[in-house]
Amino acid sequence: MSAKKLKLEEEKNCVSGFIQHVFSVKTSRMNTLYFNATIQYQRDTFRKVACFDSSKHSTLMEASNARTPLKLTDVQIVPSKFDSSKSEVLVNHKTKIEVCRQLSFAYQQSTNDDGMGDKKKTVKEVENTPEYNKVAVEVKILSCGPITAQIVREAPIQKQELLVGDSTGSMKLTVWDSLVSKFEKDKSYVIKNLTTRFFQNAKALTTTKNTLYEPAEDIINCVEPSEQTDVIEKEGKITQVCLIMNFTCETCKGKVPLSEDDSKFIRCPSCKMKMAKESLQKNIHGTLCFSFNQEKVRLSIFSSTLYTLAIANQLNTNDTEGMEDFLLSHSFKITFSTEAKIIQNIVHVTNVAGLI
Structure with a gap:
């Protein structure tokens, strides 16, 4: 040889x-x-x-x-x-x-990706990860939703819903504040320090204050998401509405009932932590009856959609009665899922026409 x-x-x-x-x-x-x-x-x-x-x-x-x-x-x-x-x-x-027919050791799950210091996971692995865990992913941006707003500690912050995927699946990623508009459709990224959440009966990801990202090489065998064919847009009137405001603890996410006194502080009944009232997270959700083309449908609406409507029309989000009066007094274009009965977007039709 x-x-x-x-x-x-x-x-x-x-x-x-x-x-x-x-x-x-x-x-x-x-x-x-x-x-x-x-x-x-x-x-x-x-x-x-x-x-x-x-x-x-x-x-x-x-x-x-x-x-x-x-x-x-x-x-x-x-x-x-x-x-x-x-x-x-x-x-x-x-x-x-x-x-391999025989090994001298048993299977053991790797806690991080070969000691790189990032708990990088595939989309499928993220789906099996408990809520509020921090992960890193390498994904392709499949779609970018419109920029909306949400009130946090009495101030509006921007948010954007993205659909991301890899070879194992796809899921929603909510991008907040300074990261809004930083990601481009059809581009691939490594995104670190994301948090797993459970939203609308599905696992999702959200950015945090520590989220970092960098461009990655193109993912070519990305799973294409199934098209959502049950989403429609209709113009009509809201005939009935009920909006509910509640406050949640920043630590345990439990509901905190506000006291009627003038105290600056309050204690969470779930985790027993005492905090400033201004640190509570405010959420508004509700149910309404929407009438269009001689049809009526009962729909649910959540905070992000309501905050976007409030900012566009200069409504006070602390005044649910005033928001209900506004919803009952005008016509709207509403985009909603016919299966889940959830409003995805609501626009005052006079704003669409450019009238004041």
Whole structure:
């Protein structure tokens, strides 16, 4: 055997273990398709995997979901570009993948993505993450909603609803304040320090004061969301309405009934924490009957939609009676879901026509 062939044989390596955190296929700056993953190759030791053969994505994804141990033959072990004290596994079209019949250790979930310091998760993993957990994701922006406003501590702040996705699914991301309008449709980003929430019977993400983002390479195998075909827009009159205002604790999110005295402070009945009344989070929601084209429908409306309406029409959000009078006195264009019966947008028709 020649020295050259002997050297090639010596460079061949194999690694066995459990594949985890299989991310979406992306395009590198050199226009090469690749995706990242993590492999548990010892009882509590993990390595980052970079695979430059996109045809192996489904195989590694299935093994990850089923927790099937694999043996990867003809891989390269190279220093990690994120931490030179660690190594990572490079997989290409020559790498052979087969089921590993026996391992000396059991499956253990990786708590972060190969020690990169970010709890990066796929959309599917986020869906299985409890509420109020901080996560990082690498996603593509599928759509950008209109900029609206919400009152927080007596001041309006901007918000925007985005739809984001990767190869495992899609979900809503609510962007607040300075991050509004920072994300472009069809662009991919790594977004860190997001919080998981549960909104309208679905898991969602929201930005925080510590949220950071950076552009990422294009995700090409993103799951396209199903079109929402039950959303319609109608013009008509509101015949009945009931708006309810409540206040919630910033710490535990429990409801806090306001006392009628002049005290500046109040104690949360749920977590027993005492706080300034001005720190309470105000929420308004309600139900209304909407009449259009000789049809009537009962709809629900929530804070963000009401605050946007109030700001556009200079309404006092502390005066629910006045807001109800306004809703009963004018015509509106309302966008709503015929299935969920939830108002997504409401516009005073005279504002649409430019009249005052």
